[in-house]
Amino acid sequence: MAQGKLKVKSKLPSGVKAKKNKGKAVTKRSNAPVRSKNNAVEKNKMKAKVTKMVNAVAEKQLRALATDTPQLSAAQQRVATAPTAPVPAK
Structure with a gap:
């Protein structure tokens, strides 16, 4: 409840x-x-349009690089197929 006088x-x-x-x-x-x-x-x-074209060309180039990678050397293949050490349980 408000108390006091009303402002005039x-x-x-x-x-x-x-x-x-x-x-x-x-x-x-x-x-x-x-x-x-x-x-x-x-x-x-x-x-x-320019951005779209540039992105498309860049994507093509990246995809070409990813698919045309050189074959792994013998040492790299041994490392890739080597068994990994067991991870200790926490």
Whole structure:
């Protein structure tokens, strides 16, 4: 429960002038031409296409490298097929 008096809004004396709102610092012209967004959209589309193409070429190259790896030497094959040491249980 609220206690205390209600706040009463004070009224200005009759001789005081009301404040005038200042206008905006920059005013817009009502008949200003609207810029078209086509250039930005086209630019973004071109960027996306180039990125896609570059990524596709890079992926092809990586896949070619992965599939065309040189054969393992005899020592590497022995290491790859050697049994590993048993892992101690914790």
